[in-house]
Amino acid sequence: SANQNVRTGRSGSATAPPVEHDTAQKIDVNPPKGTRDFPPEEMRLRNWLFSNFREVSQQFGFEEVDFPVLESEALYIRKAGEEIRDQLYCFEDRGNRRVALRPELTPSLARLVIQKGKSVSLPLKWFAIGQCWRYERMTRGRRREHYQWNMDIIGVPDVTAEAELISSIITFFKRIGLTTSDVGFKVSSRKVLQEVLRCYSVPENMFGRVCIIIDKIGKIPRDDIRKDLQSADMSEVAIEELLQVLSLNSLEKLEEKLGASGEALSDLKQLFSLAEKYGYSEWLQFDASIVRGLAYYTGIVFEGFDREGKLRAICGGGRYDRLLSTFGGDDLPACGFGFGDAVILELLKERGLLPELNLQVENIVCSLDQELQGAASEVASVLREKGQSVDLVLENKPLKWVFKRAARINARRLILVGKVEWEKGMVNVKTLSTGEQLEIKLDELE
Numbered sequence: 001s002a003n004q005n006v007r008t009g010r011s012g013s014a015t016a017p018p019v020e021h022d023t024a025q026k027i028d029v030n031p032p033k034g035t036r037d038f039p040p041e042e043m044r045l046r047n048w049l050f051s052n053f054r055e056v057s058q059q060f061g062f063e064e065v066d067f068p069v070l071e072s073e074a075l076y077i078r079k080a081g082e083e084i085r086d087q088l089y090c091f092e093d094r095g096n097r098r099v100a101l102r103p104e105l106t107p108s109l110a111r112l113v114i115q116k117g118k119s120v121s122l123p124l125k126w127f128a129i130g131q132c133w134r135y136e137r138m139t140r141g142r143r144r145e146h147y148q149w150n151m152d153i154i155g156v157p158d159v160t161a162e163a164e165l166i167s168s169i170i171t172f173f174k175r176i177g178l179t180t181s182d183v184g185f186k187v188s189s190r191k192v193l194q195e196v197l198r199c200y201s202v203p204e205n206m207f208g209r210v211c212i213i214i215d216k217i218g219k220i221p222r223d224d225i226r227k228d229l230q231s232a233d234m235s236e237v238a239i240e241e242l243l244q245v246l247s248l249n250s251l252e253k254l255e256e257k258l259g260a261s262g263e264a265l266s267d268l269k270q271l272f273s274l275a276e277k278y279g280y281s282e283w284l285q286f287d288a289s290i291v292r293g294l295a296y297y298t299g300i301v302f303e304g305f306d307r308e309g310k311l312r313a314i315c316g317g318g319r320y321d322r323l324l325s326t327f328g329g330d331d332l333p334a335c336g337f338g339f340g341d342a343v344i345l346e347l348l349k350e351r352g353l354l355p356e357l358n359l360q361v362e363n364i365v366c367s368l369d370q371e372l373q374g375a376a377s378e379v380a381s382v383l384r385e386k387g388q389s390v391d392l393v394l395e396n397k398p399l400k401w402v403f404k405r406a407a408r409i410n411a412r413r414l415i416l417v418g419k420v421e422w423e424k425g426m427v428n429v430k431t432l433s434t435g436e437q438l439e440i441k442l443d444e445l446e
């Protein structure tokens with residue numbers, strides 16, 4: 001054939017002559033580096049997690065959206081030195097376009113909001129669960145893809161939006177058995193940083209860059225932080241003052257430092273007051289060092305953490321009122337969060353809270369001899385039309401094999417189609433938990 005490596009498909013039926021197969025080199029049956037397959041057991045856990053994401057989002061009145069995994073690279077070209085930029089999974093497509101596998105969902109959401117323009121009524125409350133990518137040198141053997149749950153509120157300038165988002169995450173945590181003794185939220189506002197930088201006349205266009213540097217506190221040596229801040233035009237005095245402010249962990253101390261008139265303080269006070277009303281105050285703590293690692297946040301920022309301090313941040317988010325204008329759109333107030341599928345499962349595993357999720361099929365149907373295979377298909381259809389799940393045995397198998405499969409799929413009932421019963425329009429129904437066995441007319445089968 002023209003292409004010697006073309007692998008022909010399996011022969012159509014048992015009687016057809018074997019089709020010549022190329023003796024191709026055995027392919028690597030593992031998925032690409034940093035990516036995962038989801039065989040049934042893992043897929044049940046993923047579906048369980050995503051069902052909880054989805055049900056909480058809907059309980060808060062959010063609508064589901066999604067976007068292409070592949071986006072224009074331009075969505076992610078920000079100059080603040082973010083890790084997400086360094087690890088962009090980008091390439092040139094066959095049309096010479098610069099494209100990227102999305103590393104996050106927020107820019108796509110912003111693009112869609114701009115595209116929709118005046119045709120959508122505000123506020124928008126959208127959620128998405130999407131696979132996101134990064135190209136990281138496999139030095140650290142870390143993943144290159146994960147699924148992220150996002151919830152975003154577009155069109156609400158007040159911190160009532162952030163309070164609502166945090167409430168939705170806490171509702172999720174409670175649903176899966178986590179309490180405030182397991183996880184908490186560190187909350188701050190980038191306006192704290194802004195007020196300090198303004199005191200020291202640091203140019204506004206350095207704001208995003210300074211935030212990204214500050215986000216590395218605790219991840220790189222303190223001296224490197226200082227050096228990076230110096231390279232962002234900050235004086236020694238400004239750096240010292242900034243690092244001092246970032247170590248504050250009470251609103252009283254923040255007020256002493258920044259005064260009572262700033263927006264940062266009023267936003268945070270309002271947020272903690274709303275938390276009181278929602279009844280989730282004990283889940284939150286003010287921590288001025290929280291800035292998050294995305295350049296576009298402009299106000300309140302928060303992250304969910306495990307109180308044992310063993311794991312990376314569980315989730316994170318904040319206000320991003322200026323993102324739309326970076327894409328040439330009209331700015332709209334916006335806030336949202338991202339919640340990855342990796343850390344949460346590590347946490348649940350550690351806490352012994354992973355759910356037992358087994359395949360559950362109501363019926364397994366089997367004919368007792370070859371010529372009754374059609375009859376077995378008829379029985380399966382009757383049950384499926386009643387909305388029941390049926391695993392139909394498709395080959396002539398010994399009963400021992402059928403019972404073994406029934407146990408593996410946790411079938412509730414075994415329906416046997418035998419010659420004598422079938423001639424009377426009956427089938428043999430065995431309830432596997434009790435062993436009870438009945439002969440039932442097909443049209444009376446419930």
Ligand SMILES: OCc1cccc(Br)n1
Nearest residue numbers: 132133134143144145146
């Ligand atoms: O958390 C940042 C991130 C982005 C894309 C893919 C993965 Br894995 N992680």
